[in-house]
Amino acid sequence: MLRWIKGTFNNLLFSVNIIFSLLLFGVYLAPWVxxxxxxxxxxxxxxxxxxxLINIGFAGWWLYRRKRYFxxxxxxxxxxxxxxxNCLGFNFSSTPPIENAxxxxxxxxxxFNATRLSDSKELEEAQQALLDxxxxxxxxxxxxxxxxxxxxxTNKKAAKFLAAKAGLKYHFIGGGSSLAIFSKYxxxxxxxxxxxxSFNGAIYVxxxxxxxxxxxxxxxxxxxxxxSDEREIFNRQNLASLNKDATQEKYKRIGNKLKQxxxxxxxxxxxxxxxxxxxxxxxxxxxxxxxxxxxxAYRQLSNQLQDAFKKKGSGFGSTYAGAIxxxxxxxxxxxxxxxxxxxxILPNTTSDHYPIYTHLKL
Numbered sequence: 001m002l003r004w005i006k007g008t009f010n011n012l013l014f015s016v017n018i019i020f021s022l023l024l025f026g027v028y029l030a031p032w033v034x035x036x037x038x039x040x041x042x043x044x045x046x047x048x049x050x051x052x053l054i055n056i057g058f059a060g061w062w063l064y065r066r067k068r069y070f071x072x073x074x075x076x077x078x079x080x081x082x083x084x085x086n087c088l089g090f091n092f093s094s095t096p097p098i099e100n101a102x103x104x105x106x107x108x109x110x111x112f113n114a115t116r117l118s119d120s121k122e123l124e125e126a127q128q129a130l131l132d133x134x135x136x137x138x139x140x141x142x143x144x145x146x147x148x149x150x151x152x153x154t155n156k157k158a159a160k161f162l163a164a165k166a167g168l169k170y171h172f173i174g175g176g177s178s179l180a181i182f183s184k185y186x187x188x189x190x191x192x193x194x195x196x197x198s199f200n201g202a203i204y205v206x207x208x209x210x211x212x213x214x215x216x217x218x219x220x221x222x223x224x225x226x227x228s229d230e231r232e233i234f235n236r237q238n239l240a241s242l243n244k245d246a247t248q249e250k251y252k253r254i255g256n257k258l259k260q261x262x263x264x265x266x267x268x269x270x271x272x273x274x275x276x277x278x279x280x281x282x283x284x285x286x287x288x289x290x291x292x293x294x295x296x297a298y299r300q301l302s303n304q305l306q307d308a309f310k311k312k313g314s315g316f317g318s319t320y321a322g323a324i325x326x327x328x329x330x331x332x333x334x335x336x337x338x339x340x341x342x343x344x345i346l347p348n349t350t351s352d353h354y355p356i357y358t359h360l361k362l
Contacts, residue, residue, distance in 0.1 A: 176201025
């Protein structure tokens with residue numbers, strides 16, 4: 001009888017194992033399938049870190065039990081190594097700073113917290129804290145997202161501060177989601193890429209860098225805009241219950257928001273990728289993608305560009321400091337002309353994003 005119970009338990013557990021392995025295989029398809037064809041794969045890809053850990057757990061359990069079942073999860077894990085390397089960096093060797101490298105930062109500053117604070121003194125302190133994060137290290141090019149405050153005076157203060165303290169004398173602010181590019185080098189051309197039916201967008205500038213021209217992009221793809229739904233579902237103080245009071249209507253609303261965001265990001269990533277292909281100069285592309293490296297949008301950009309984190313990042317690449325954990329959604333890309341020499345995700349929780357920082361050389 002005991003043997004029958006053990007056998008039944010193993011069979012049931014292996015059935016669950018099969019389901020989670022198939023889900024992991026589904027994640028591997030997500031970058032190749034446009035969300036407009038099948039958006040459920042795009043949603044599934046958000047869970048890659050969790051599906052990976054679950055399959056590692058199954059593999060370890062079956063190996064401990066000396067069952068050949070462990071091969072299933074092992075195959076599921078190792079058939080998609082690029083997804084693992086997209087989330088985990090293994091470049092742990094430290095290299096000294098290179099003086100003549102271009103130092104690039106990308107940072108979503110969440111409108112200097114203007115949407116969260118109303119007291120003028122708190123707003124001023126929040127903006128200064130974010131600006132102080134930027135100038136803690138030398139920066140030659142700064143790409144900002146959500147880079148405007150509550151008033152024009154706030155914006156002028158930021159520009160003046162960055163020019164005085166970081167030498168970023170040239171700048172362009174515009175486009176959807178208040179995008180910005182600050183530069184130590186003269187800007188000789190600038191432009192916007194407007195996304196249809198969206199407040200998001202991208203901007204670009206051409207600058208004179210050393211003896212040649214380069215093009216820099218700052219972008220912000222469509223956000224999901226979960227708002228209060230995110231805070232309720234992912235309340236860190238109530239994870240065990242997963243907010244059981246949330247209604248079915250709330251989950252349906254979240255599903256619709258996810259679908260719409262994936263469809264828009266597909267179109268927006270295609271817009272930017274096409275624009276980059278037509279650039280006459282070496283490019284640097286930075287921004288908040290609002291999507292993971294297992295996404296279709298990421299593949300559209302990484303197909304033709306180097307991902308600085310993959311080249312020189314170390315550890316887990318989470319760049320989002322909000323309620324949803326383990327998300328790498330902020331990126332620094334470079335055309336093949338560039339040699340990526342360093343990459344860091346800087347520790348800071350003043351915004352709901354961490355700044356990313358990289359050194360490059362032509």
